[in-house]
Every structure is written in structure tokens, then in C-alpha cells.
Amino acid sequence: MTAARDGQPFDEETGLPASELRTLKQRTTWYDLAHEYIDDRWARTPGNTRRTLADAFATITPALVRPGATYAEPRVLRRALYSWAFNKNAWEQEPADDWQHALDWIKHNSLPVSSLAEVDVLRRALDALSRKLDGKPASAKTARRKRAAFNEALNTVVEKGYFADNPLNGIRWNAPTVNDEVDPAAVPNPLQVARLLAAVGQQRGRGPRLEAFFGCMYYAAMSPAEVIHLRIEQCHLPKTGWGLLNLSGGVVAAGKDWTDDGEVYEVHSLKRRAATATRPVPIPPHFVSVLRAHIDRFGVAPDGRLFRNQAGNYVEAGAYGITWSRARKYVLTRTARHGSGQAALRPPACRDLVLAALRG
Structure with missing residues (x-):
């Protein structure tokens, strides 16, 4: 009552x-x-x-x-x-x-x-x-x-x-003040990027398959997940002039314990966008030629993916991480020896390719 x-x-x-x-x-x-x-x-x-x-x-x-x-x-x-x-x-x-x-x-x-x-x-x-x-x-x-x-x-x-x-x-709360920001001194310049990509392509085994892979991060500011998901039908690659990549999502390694079908990977839509949304990204003529050469040399997967490992499966983070680490070690040693600048003394991380692209 x-x-x-x-x-x-x-x-x-x-x-x-x-x-x-x-x-x-x-x-x-x-x-x-x-x-x-x-x-x-x-x-x-x-x-x-x-x-x-x-x-x-x-x-x-x-x-x-x-x-x-x-x-x-x-x-x-x-x-x-x-x-x-x-x-x-x-x-x-x-x-x-x-x-x-x-x-x-x-x-x-x-x-x-x-x-x-x-x-x-x-x-x-x-x-x-x-x-x-x-x-x-x-x-x-x-x-x-x-x-x-x-x-x-x-x-x-x-x-x-x-x-x-x-x-x-x-509740007033601040996140821990741990420095996880990207160091601007570690961001590669265009000359260093060219040398890094060349060093990737010169490695035995998976290296040649990953040169254009890392190029997507630099020339199109793509995340690794988006690069892994890139398919031939998303690519407009003319013989001359600028090209276009129409991105629609990414491949994420969720782990077989967390997916409904027991598969390690999941295909996600673009972040914070509708499931069918796309993101067009223009790419310069030089990189259009690189992608065309990659397709001519390695073909595409049955589902149209441009990038795959030698077994035809998704490119794994551990694999491309090792290849990138070796390229950094080789290029930075060489550029430091030739006195190309103070920035070369600090190793650019893989994610810094995207930051370098966004900075122009």
C-alpha cells in the first residue's frame, strides 16, 4: 500500500x-x-x-x-x-x-x-x-x-x-599513463619505406608474396586485417593512372574457442559502419603497377583474395611479423651506415606504415 x-x-x-x-x-x-x-x-x-x-x-x-x-x-x-x-x-x-x-x-x-x-x-x-x-x-x-x-x-x-x-x-577515472603512443622519430620516410618494401620482396620463401601486402598498408593506409581480406573484385587497377581499392571489411583472428563454427578467423565489416558499407581508397600509379605484378605472379585465391600463404590459407600475423622484422633489421643497418638521418636509428614498427601514409 x-x-x-x-x-x-x-x-x-x-x-x-x-x-x-x-x-x-x-x-x-x-x-x-x-x-x-x-x-x-x-x-x-x-x-x-x-x-x-x-x-x-x-x-x-x-x-x-x-x-x-x-x-x-x-x-x-x-x-x-x-x-x-x-x-x-x-x-x-x-x-x-x-x-x-x-x-x-x-x-x-x-x-x-x-x-x-x-x-x-x-x-x-x-x-x-x-x-x-x-x-x-x-x-x-x-x-x-x-x-x-x-x-x-x-x-x-x-x-x-x-x-x-x-x-x-x-566515478572519475583516468586510464593508466603508460606511454604506448607512436614515436614520430620511428615513422619511416618515403625513401625508407621503399627500401623496407624492397627488403621484404628480396627475402626467400614468403617475402615476395608480402611486398605488396605491406605496400597496401603504406599506399592505402590499410590495416593488416583489411589487407588479408582484399579481393580481386575490390580492386580497380588500370594500366595507367590512379587505381581504386573498394574496401569492405577485414579478416580477424578470433581463435577457434570463440567462434560458432570453430574456425580461427572471422570476416568482419568495416569498424563502426554498416555491415554492407564500403570504403573507397585511391592508390597511386606506382602501387597499381605493384599490385598488377603481384597478381600476375601469384594469382588469387579461389575466393578472390590477393594475399595468401604458400598453402593458400590466410596470412598469419606471426609470419608477416617475422618478415617485417627481418626487413627492418637489414634496412636500418644499411641506412645508418650511409648516414641517412637520425630517424633511421629507431626501428619503425609495422603499424607506422599506416601512420606514415596518413602523414603523406
Whole structure:
């Protein structure tokens, strides 16, 4: 009657007023809530995002336990959370005994959702996602990614009536001040890029197949995922003049444990764009010739992909990373010997090809 006089809505299933229903829901533990969130979102989430969510929750969950509670084997607990509790694909089988022991412990010690309204509890979670398992600071990018996952889970909590507002909204928090910015001195200039690409092509084995691969990063500012996904029908490569690459997505290594079909790779649409959106990128005449020569020499995969390994499969990050590292070592040694400038003394990273392209 009091709730009715206050104008509170009532839940049709339980008959409880909103205030009492919220109190009842808040008795749910954070662990059960996170587990439920993964279950609800799994079907509409790509494999790479599933892995990101599991990583975030496996970091945060051990911090949201009763005061003084500490699991004796934190690495086992984290592995049990990451590989089983927050991976729906793994739920078809029972967890290993050591994982089961860790999961029983977290279920018993996990804080109720009501505790998330306390500032100290939230800061404990934010501090956890700001550090690695060994206690060292995490990169700012990693911390922001995990906080975004935590925030999205709490938004869903609000939608389900656990809270009236997202508890994180009132928390002031800054990502760790870890320097993961690209050093401008490490960005290659056009002369260095030409030498680097030539050094890639001169390597035995996979090298010749990857010269145009890295050229896409520089001349078209493409990410490795977009390069791997590039197909012949996306390429307009005239005999003379400028060409055009009509990009439509990328190939991401999500891991077979996180995909619905058990495949390692997933094809994603362009970031923050509609599933059918495309991004046209003009490429200069010189690189048009490079791509034409690549196609004439190596052909294309049955599905039209320009780049593949010698077995015809996707180009793996480990493989092109090794090739690029060897090219850097050779070119930088040579340019330093010829005194080409101070910037040559610092090795440009693979991602700096894109930055160099964007800077013109």
C-alpha cells in the first residue's frame, strides 16, 4: 500500500513494487550477473568481442570478492574464468577439477550486485583492470577496452532494473599513463619505406608474396586485417593512372574457442559502419603497377583474395611479423651506415606504415 501511494510500478510476475524488486535482484552476485550477461549477448557478438569480454570479466571478477578473500592460485582462477566461466562454447563440457574448485570459490565469495553502488568497490574493479596479472601497469588501450566492457555490462544491469542509474557514471577515472603512443622519430620516410618494401620482396620463401601486402598498408593506409581480406573484385587497377581499392571489411583472428563454427578467423565489416558499407581508397600509379605484378605472379585465391600463404590459407600475423622484422633489421643497418638521418636509428614498427601514409 505504501508503494502504491508513492506511485511505484509493480512487477506483474512477482507482484513486488519496483523498490523491493530491485533490492531482491541486487542480492545476485557479480559473478552470476557477468555469467548471465555473457549468455545473453553471446549469439549476437563476434568471436573477437567475445574474447575481449571474457578477458575483461576475468580481470574484474577476482577483485569483486568479499573483503579479505584471496584465492591461493590466482592464475588458475583467471584461466578458469576466461576459458570456461565466460566462454559459452566451453559450457558443453564440465570444467577441469582445479578450475571447478576455483569457480566454486568465486561463486561463494563474489560480492552481491548491491555492492557495486559503493565507490570503493568500483574503484577496486577499475584498479584491477588497470594492471596486469603480475601487478605491472596495463597499457592505456587495454584498460580503456576493459572499462568499456565493464560499463556496457552495468548499462545492461540498469536496463534489467538492478539499478536506477549506471554506478560508473559518478566515478572519475583516468586510464593508466603508460606511454604506448607512436614515436614520430620511428615513422619511416618515403625513401625508407621503399627500401623496407624492397627488403621484404628480396627475402626467400614468403617475402615476395608480402611486398605488396605491406605496400597496401603504406599506399592505402590499410590495416593488416583489411589487407588479408582484399579481393580481386575490390580492386580497380588500370594500366595507367590512379587505381581504386573498394574496401569492405577485414579478416580477424578470433581463435577457434570463440567462434560458432570453430574456425580461427572471422570476416568482419568495416569498424563502426554498416555491415554492407564500403570504403573507397585511391592508390597511386606506382602501387597499381605493384599490385598488377603481384597478381600476375601469384594469382588469387579461389575466393578472390590477393594475399595468401604458400598453402593458400590466410596470412598469419606471426609470419608477416617475422618478415617485417627481418626487413627492418637489414634496412636500418644499411641506412645508418650511409648516414641517412637520425630517424633511421629507431626501428619503425609495422603499424607506422599506416601512420606514415596518413602523414603523406
